[in-house]
Amino acid sequence: MDKVMRLASESGVVLFSKSSCCLCYAVKILFQDLGVTPAVHEIDQDPKGREIERAAGIYK
Template identity: 75%
Template sequence: MEKVTRLISEKGVVMFSKSSCCMCYAVKILFHEIGVNPMVHELDQDPEGREMERALMRMGCSTPVPVVFIGGKYVGSTNEVMTLHLGGSLLPLIKPYQAVSS
């Protein structure tokens, strides 16, 4: 649980993922297209991944992956992120974390 909490606080946009998950891939692509480079933590490539997944569920994350945090707050999974994006609410949330283009 401590590792999960630490990872969430390390960067503005944090995503817990599995490398083989197509929905995780879709959310990663969305973030990259809107200029955000999230910290992606692949649970299936971490020896503590299963424990971390259980910790995320105890924190109230309703689906295993993807699990997205913005500004340290749980946003949700694919459906919630896409709903925010389509409704125009995602960009204001991630604006402080967008890459600055020169």
């Protein structure tokens, strides 16, 4: 999917996350503690979130 490729190319670190996911939250904190500022894209807030999940290979 073009959107996934575009988002991935815009930043050195991209995190595809769900806002209600506790593991996603832990990864965000880990990056923060390491001094890394990833581009966070909340797929559950995106109308095309399901398509992004499939394109990025994210499975439930």
